[in-house]
Amino acid sequence: MATPPRPHHPVRIVGLDHVVLRCASFEATMAFYVDVLGCTLERELPELGLHQLRAGSALIDLVPVGGKLGGTEPPDPERANMAHFCLRIDAPDWNALAAHLRGHDLEFDPPDTRYGADGHGLSVYITDPEGNVVELKGGPDGPAD
Numbered sequence: 001m002a003t004p005p006r007p008h009h010p011v012r013i014v015g016l017d018h019v020v021l022r023c024a025s026f027e028a029t030m031a032f033y034v035d036v037l038g039c040t041l042e043r044e045l046p047e048l049g050l051h052q053l054r055a056g057s058a059l060i061d062l063v064p065v066g067g068k069l070g071g072t073e074p075p076d077p078e079r080a081n082m083a084h085f086c087l088r089i090d091a092p093d094w095n096a097l098a099a100h101l102r103g104h105d106l107e108f109d110p111p112d113t114r115y116g117a118d119g120h121g122l123s124v125y126i127t128d129p130e131g132n133v134v135e136l137k138g139g140p141d142g143p144a145d
Contacts, residue, residue: 015117018052018059019085021132024074026051026064028129033060036104036126037087037134055087077131084125084133086116092138094122101126113141 023029030051033039039053039060049067053060063070089097094111101108101124111122119140126134 016058016085018061019082020061020063020069021128021130022065022070022075023062023130024065025129026062029062032104032128033062036101036106037136058087075130082132084135086123086135086137088116088118089136089138092122092136094138097124097136111138 021029030053033053033055034041037055039055041051042054042059043052044050047068049064049069051062051064053062065071065074098108106126108124108126111124113120114123114135114137116123116137121138121141123135123137126136128134
């Protein structure tokens with residue numbers, strides 16, 4: 001059961017702002033988010049090794065390992081610090097999306113109904129070149145248990 005909003009709480013979250021992903025395979029990861037998911041490059045700060053991609057109303061920041069922000073050790077897929085993150089997608093044609101993902105040699109299970117910020121909806125999980133799991137979730141399908 002959802003907790004009602006706390007009107008006088010000093011922190012009022014309205015949505016996902018950004019996630020930062022450390023990249024051992026920067027070029028492949030950039031291509032994944034731009035070519036597969038359709039993100040656009042919004043801003044780069046080469047002196048920091050920061051590449052910010054627009055993902056709807058949020059940003060996905062890519063920082064290459066070895067850069068000022070990326071640290072020196074690559075991410076360890078055996079010790080993930082995040083289970084997954086979810087990108088809300090608009091009115092997906094699931095057959096066309098499946099064909100697109102297969103065209104990029106991505107494996108995924110058929111869409112399944114899952115609960116998210118705007119209710120139940122169909123989603124699929126895919127994995128980026130760094131081993132991060134990305135959920136692609138459509139809009140609400142109505143009430144479900």
